[in-house]
Amino acid sequence: MSESTQIPLQPSRIAPRPLELFIAFSLISVSGFGGVLYWSRRMMVDERKWMTAEEFNEAYALCNFLPGPNIVNFSVVFGRQAGGTVGALVALLGLLGPPFLLVTLLGLLYTYYGDIAALQRVLAGVAAAAAGLTISTGLKMAGPLFRQRPGLAHVVAIAAFVAVGILRWPIYWVLGVLIPCGIASAWWMRR
Amino acid sequence: MNNEIGTLLTLAGYFALLSLFAIGGANAALPEMHRLAVEVMHWMSDREFADMYAIAQVTPGPNVIVVTLIGYHVAGLPGALVATLAMCGPTCICAFFIGHVWDRFKDAPSRTAIQAALVPISIGLIGASAAVIARAAAQSWLAAAVTVVTALVTFTVRVNPLWIFAGAALLGLGGWI
Numbered sequence: 001m002s003e004s005t006q007i008p009l010q011p012s013r014i015a016p017r018p019l020e021l022f023i024a025f026s027l028i029s030v031s032g033f034g035g036v037l038y039w040s041r042r043m044m045v046d047e048r049k050w051m052t053a054e055e056f057n058e059a060y061a062l063c064n065f066l067p068g069p070n071i072v073n074f075s076v077v078f079g080r081q082a083g084g085t086v087g088a089l090v091a092l093l094g095l096l097g098p099p100f101l102l103v104t105l106l107g108l109l110y111t112y113y114g115d116i117a118a119l120q121r122v123l124a125g126v127a128a129a130a131a132g133l134t135i136s137t138g139l140k141m142a143g144p145l146f147r148q149r150p151g152l153a154h155v156v157a158i159a160a161f162v163a164v165g166i167l168r169w170p171i172y173w174v175l176g177v178l179i180p181c182g183i184a185s186a187w188w189m190r191r
Numbered sequence: 192m193n194n195e196i197g198t199l200l201t202l203a204g205y206f207a208l209l210s211l212f213a214i215g216g217a218n219a220a221l222p223e224m225h226r227l228a229v230e231v232m233h234w235m236s237d238r239e240f241a242d243m244y245a246i247a248q249v250t251p252g253p254n255v256i257v258v259t260l261i262g263y264h265v266a267g268l269p270g271a272l273v274a275t276l277a278m279c280g281p282t283c284i285c286a287f288f289i290g291h292v293w294d295r296f297k298d299a300p301s302r303t304a305i306q307a308a309l310v311p312i313s314i315g316l317i318g319a320s321a322a323v324i325a326r327a328a329a330q331s332w333l334a335a336a337v338t339v340v341t342a343l344v345t346f347t348v349r350v351n352p353l354w355i356f357a358g359a360a361l362l363g364l365g366g367w368i
Binding site for chain 1: 245252263304317
């Protein structure tokens with residue numbers, strides 16, 4: 001995280017109604033292939049002007065901070081700001097509803113037709129490409145780390161990678177050790 | 192019947208717990224999903240897991256929908272619903288309440304320290320996910336080559352991944368993979 005400048009909290013330019021929230025998050029959801037951050041910024045900041053770029057960054061920082069699916073958290077945080085509990089529920093439903101239906105339909109088709117040889121070959125190709133895309137996402141995320149002086153952050157990242165990805169240890173044990181150690185050292189280094 | 196309810200409870204408890212460890216998003220939790228679904232519970236084969244990840248990647252929507260597919264595969268529509276709700280519920284509740292106090296908390300030194308610790312962990316976990324998925328998808332030498340080429344191209348060039356998925360699908364259909 002870079003330093004966050006203090007932005008005075010402004011009221012949203014236009015307060016969305018529940019139906020508008022639902023539609024906006026449905027659109028974000030169905031336009032985002034392999035990640036929806038780009039589309040949510042475009043919808044919230046550029047098109048609907050419901051948030052300034054700074055407000056978006058703040059909300060996104062929060063959602064990165066929380067565990068779990070980032071964009072799902074974002075829909076709840078923004079939905080609540082815009083329309084309370086109803087807003088949060090409506091935004092969440094808008095985000096998850098359409099892909100849920102779509103992917104369940106695909107799951108159904110996979111159950112019935114997954115054994116067809118041609119489909120298996122297509123999926124083998126797509127799966128290989130999807131794996132490649134995940135590798136490049138990981139490399140891009142690690143970019144800022146590569147540019148830093150080697151330090152504890154590198155040790156933590158490599159430890160998480162090796163323990164979970166290579167040794168295949170349960171994530172609970174690994175994070176149960178790494179999170180407290182990481183926080184303690186970050187706290188100590190701060191001074 | 193009891194068995195079905197048992198499976199649903201397993202899905203619910205498992206994904207609810209896992210969601211709290213998904214630091215950096217749903218994809219960070221993939222290795223653990225693979226461990227449970229393939230190695231511990233034997234719900235699916237390595238190849239089926241790679242297939243589900245592929246289907247989730249080409250379906251528009253957040254990455255978390257791979258959980259919906261796993262749930263569907265294990266216990267049909269109820270499984271899909273239960274797995275999705277369990278993976279999103281706990282963190283949504285966190286988001287709902289923490290969003291409120293975030294303005295006071297965001298500049299606190301404790302937040303900076305926590306975030307400084309979490310960022311490298313999330314990077315390591317995404318790397319781990321990539322390793323697990325790449326291994327599951329490497330059904331042949333050519334499949335492994337497609338993975339490597341996709342990684343190189345998408346890392347260096349700004350290109351819509353859908354084109355690469357389409358190309359890889361054609362390569363597969365042609366029987367080269």
